[in-house]
Amino acid sequence: MTDLFAALPNRRAIIDRRALSDRIAEIASGHEGDVALLRPQIVTLLAEALATGRADAAARLAAHPTRGRQTVTALAFLTDQIIRLLYDATTQFLYRPGNRSTSEQIALLAVGGYGRGEMAPHSDVDIAFVTPYKPTGWTEQVIESMLYSMWDLGLKVGHSSRSIDETIRMAKSDLTIRTALLEARYIWGDRTTYDAVLARFDNDVVKDSGRNFVAEKLEEREARHKRMGDSRYVVEPNIKEGKGGLRDLHTLFWIGKYVNRVRSVTELVDAGLLSRQELRQFQKAEDFLWAVRCHLHMITNRAEDRLTFDLQLEIATRMNFTARAGRSGVERFMRYYFLNAKMVGDLTAMFLAHLDDKLAARGRRFVPSLFQRPRKLDGFVLERGRISLPSDDFFVEDPVRLLEIFALADKHGLAIHPSAIRAASRDAHLIDLAVRKDARANAFFLDVLTSPRAPETVLRWMNEASVFGRFIPDFGRVVAQMQFDMYHHYTVDEHTIRAVGLLARIERGDLIGDHPLSTDLMGKLISRRVLYVAVLLHDIAKGRGGDHSVLGAEVARNLCPRLGLSAAETETVAWLVLHHLLMSSTAFKRDLSDYKTIMDFTDVVQSPERLRLLLMLTVVDIRAVGPGVWNSWKRQLLTDLYSSAEEVLRLGHKQNGRKERVVGKQEALRDTLALGEKEFARLAKRFPESYWIAEPDDILAHNARHILAAGKASLSIAAEVYPDRGATLVTVYAADHPGLFYRIAGAIHLAGGSIIDARIHTMRDGMAIDNFLVQDPLGGRFDSPDQLDRIRRAIEDALANKQKLLPRLEARPLPRTRAEAFAIVPNILIDNKASNRFTVIEIHARDRPALLFNLAYALFQSKVTVHSAHISTYGERAVDTFYLTDLLGGKIESKARLQTLERRLLDAAGGVVDQVAA
CATH class of the missing domain: 3.30.460.10 (Beta Polymerase, domain 2)
Incomplete structure (x- = not known):
């Protein structure tokens, strides 16, 4: 043995x-x-x-x-x-x-x-x-x-x-x-x-092959990190291969063993590659990560290394993590996991620093660096191109230097020596109330946060060293805090730092292709540093048990004066944090052609500068959620809302009344179609006034050509790519009858599409023209010839009543199969004040294949008319908004009828539906 x-x-x-x-x-x-x-x-x-x-x-x-x-x-x-x-x-x-x-x-x-x-x-x-x-x-x-x-x-x-x-x-x-x-x-x-x-x-x-082995293993590690998401803070981490996982610890051991020919991790201390404390950290992190991996294997009965949401719940229970201090057991478990992953990252940096010092030739780096420019550094020194400390007690002499070192790194484009990072981590406890109130310390921090260079990189270094959370204790509370849902890809601190980095990239013009409006507006901002501070604070109160927007605004009012912001700047930051979800909520859940939507939005925003700031905050907040969340559809909706709101705020009143807008759109359409006056008049009078208000000019032209080409046909279906909206436009021209909307919605989902927006119009001659914007279930393209042909055939079959839709829809697999891990209680919000003409109903429920069909069928049973539908998906959660009237075109105001409607929608959202005729 x-x-x-x-x-x-x-x-x-x-x-x-x-x-x-x-x-x-x-x-x-x-x-x-x-x-x-x-x-x-x-x-x-x-x-x-x-x-x-x-x-x-x-x-x-x-x-x-x-x-x-x-x-x-x-x-x-x-x-x-x-x-x-x-x-x-x-x-x-x-x-x-x-x-x-x-x-x-x-x-x-x-x-x-x-x-x-x-x-x-x-x-x-x-x-x-x-x-x-x-x-x-x-x-x-x-x-x-x-x-x-x-x-x-x-x-x-x-x-x-x-x-x-x-x-x-x-x-x-x-x-x-x-x-x-x-x-x-x-x-x-x-x-x-x-x-x-x-x-x-x-x-x-x-x-004599140590250098080559180290270089190859580090290169292999970088490639693995990129393959696994390049962050240790992804919310479904790979326990073995992911950043901060077991493989990173193994890589350290391999390198140390190869270079020093040691037989155990303990011997790395004698070799000078780990300190005693670092060895204890290594063993503690390894012990915990191995426990998680063993639980994963035992629960799944296979070699499973991905910590998915459903498994997180069971492992948290097995490992005795219970709810405490406003956090669920699974959130506490995942926070502990991320803290261990962070420890692995810290160990990696320290280990490589020791290796560098041990193996580098004099005056040269063993681990290469891009930063090797000497500078005057206010007492700090350069060690092979990286900022280091002249003495081990340098931070103790003046704790403000714990902030200064990061400001200097950003200012001069220098890396920080891992030994200095280790000292900062060790001495971070020196940041007390006096340091937090020190004007120099706050100026250093604000310089890093608002840097036009690389604030994301330096803020991440600051976070890894625990300096960030010590200097801004409210931020320390969200370090390694996950959000247990399928929408957010990163922990709160990682999401925030990424958002700051995205803002800096937009300001530099790096993302002009994805964000042309935001890039243009950045140069017009009066309150630049207000925006950076608002991005930092927008999620800072998550996990406290209340509305994080309200609580975050209070944090902003207390923190901003300390950072050196004026009273006016502080109030603007607090307003942005309080309303940071307003623009996305309005753009994605409301009908932007309804003028009251715009007026309600501008009543809150009140100034063009706040509108610009709110747009920028909204853009980086959405994009920093994770890969694939931002798309051209969201960009177009936010741009439309911004343009409409900016017009109102700039002029102070409506530029054109409803009648003038209808006439203007009709004249533009007649010119586009090049029709004679009599022929155009015959076409135009077939549409209700609401149609002209609801649809943009390009859709009006598309619909008109479709109707003219259909002639006297009772059904005509078109499906074509709509690049301006990042989706496929499906247009159905059909004889109007009850249930038309729910049948089309079911057919589109059965064909593999996901409806993100719908406008339903009943024409004056008994026909209907319905426009649907469709993507794939994960927000991607739905535009191949096969997909377009399949969607046309599915709608034809559904309207001909050739098959029962509900059983086939419920048999379809979820696009996000692990959504079953989340218990979401359906919620119905009925608002008769959001629109002058419509009753607005917002439904929150767990996403599933037959959800929209069930809701649309419940509305059909309730004998209401759907005028538009706006569909948003946030991971496992769907938010569907409908603009409704009764069959006579009025708002639904009877209390008893609203209660019946709410009950039917709650049943449908929960999966209970009358399958007869469905």
């Missing part, structure tokens, strides 16, 4: 190898060499032992659910003993070697994670069969038999069978094999062969 398992308590409870060995000998007595008889019996015995040992390892995890080290060590120990027993049984009773020659020797090596003595419940058993020379007939028999037995045991085996020469040759040419062999550990078999391959590996592969 190796020293690796010396600290593992009560090993015999896991597996008693001696007793099993005696039992195998007893079974084999008198039947040696009878492979067909013996091997199944040996496998059965070992399978029972394996199951018993795994149960013991699971019990150890249940007893200490946040500590995984003992469990993975127990499983590796168990696997060692099974393989030893199997080797002995194979060579003693199944294939006795007789007089073995020197070539008929086998060394069994554990490699990779198994070589480290770490095995999650469903990890692969990585094993190398090494022979002194080319395999002989006997060695091939033994290896083949062992592999078959291991597969029969249900083990997932990653194996290689090579001679010593082949092993060394492969290690030289393949980084993965070299890394696996770096952790090679003797299990059983010929010790001399093991010693020989290890000596050859040290002398022929490792010697």
Whole structure:
């Protein structure tokens, strides 16, 4: 037995190898060499032992659910003993070697994670069969038999069978094999062969190749991070491969082991690559991450390493995280996970700094840097192009320097030496009330926050060093805080820092293609620093149990004067934080063609400058949520709202009345169509006045051409790409009848589309012209010829009543399959003041394939007319808004009728629907 398992308590409870060995000998007595008889019996015995040992390892995890080290060590120990027993049984009773020659020797090596003595419940058993020379007939028999037995045991085996020469040759040419062999550990078999391959590996592969190995492993790590989202704060992290996960810790060990030829993590302290405290942090983070990975494997019964929302709930319960201080158990668990991931990041930086200092040639960097420009740094010094400290007590002498170092890094475009970051992290507790009130400290912080250079990078450094949260304690409360939903991709602190970075990129003109209006407006802002502070504070009060906008505005009123903002600037920041969701809520949930929508919005905004600031804050807030959330549809809606509101605020009153707007649109359409006056008049009088107000000029022209081309047909369907809106426009011209809307909506979803906007118009001659904007369920393009053809056929079939829509819709899989993890209680908001002409109903519910169909069918049953629908999806949550009238065109104001409507919609949102005719 190796020293690796010396600290593992009560090993015999896991597996008693001696007793099993005696039992195998007893079974084999008198039947040696009878492979067909013996091997199944040996496998059965070992399978029972394996199951018993795994149960013991699971019990150890249940007893200490946040500590995984003992469990993975127990499983590796168990696997060692099974393989030893199997080797002995194979060579003693199944294939006795007789007089073995020197070539008929086998060394069994554990490699990779198994070589480290770490095995999650469903990890692969990585094993190398090494022979002194080319395999002989006997060695091939033994290896083949062992592999078959291991597969029969249900083990997932990653194996290689090579001679010593082949092993060394492969290690030289393949980084993965070299890394696996770096952790090679003797299990059983010929010790001399093991010693020989290890000596050859040290002398022929490792010697004098440390620099190349380090560079390759760091490059491999960067590629892995990019593949996994390039942030340790993604809300569904990969526990093994993600940034801040187990693989990052393993990479540190590999590098340290390769460079220093140490055998354990503890020896990295003696090598000067980790301090004692850093070793404790390493072991603590590793223990927790292994526990999470073991729970993942046990719950899913497979090698699952992604911490998805549904699994987060169960693991939080298993690890005894309960609700406390306004946070749910799962949010507390994930916060602890992210703090451990942050610790892994800190360790990585420190480790590389030690490595740099240890291996760099004098005056040169071992780990390359782009920043090597000497500057005058107010007492700070340059160490190989990075800001460092002249003495270890430099921050203690003047704690304001904890802010100054980051301001200097930003000002001069310099990196900060990891040893200085470590000192800042160690001394961050020196930031007390006096430092927070210090004018110099606040000026340094504001310089970083509002920097035109790279505020995101420097703020992230400040956050990693814990200086950010100490200097702004309210920000410290949201560090590593996740939002348990499928909409937000990052923790609150990461989302905020990304939003600041996006604002700086827009200001520099880097994102003009995606944000042309925002880029133009940045140069016109009067209150630039107000905007940066508002972006910093917009989510700062999340997780406090109340409305984070209201609470955040109060934080702003207290904090902004300290940062040096005037009373007027403070009030504007507080207003922006209070209303930071107003613009997106109005643009995405309300009908922007309804003039009261614009007037209600401008009544709150009140000034063109606030409008500009609010647009900028809204844009970066949405885009910083995560990849794929921002799209051209959202950009167009925000641009439309901004333009309409800006006109009102600039003029102070309506420029044109309703009648003038209708006449203007009609004249523009007649010119576009080039129709004669009589022909155009016949066309125009078919439409109600509301139609002209609701639709933009390009849709009016599209609809008119569609209707003229349809002639006397009772049904005409068009589906074509609408690039200005980032969606596909589906137009249905049909004889109007009750239920038209819900049937079209069901057909579009059945064809794989997702409706994001709908306008329904009843014409004066009994026909209907309905316009739907459609994307795919995740907000992407829905514009291939096959998709467009499928949507046309689906609508035709639905309107011909060829099939029941509801059963087929409910059979469709969710686009976000893990939405089932979230319990969302449906909520109905009825507003008769949001519009002068319509009753506005807003429905919040969990997203599912048949949701819009069910809601539309409930409205049909309620005998109301739908004039427009606006569909928004926030991860697992859908928010659908309908503009309604009764069948006579008036608002729905009867209290009893509204109650009935609300009840029907609540049933539909919860999945209860009358399936007759549906």
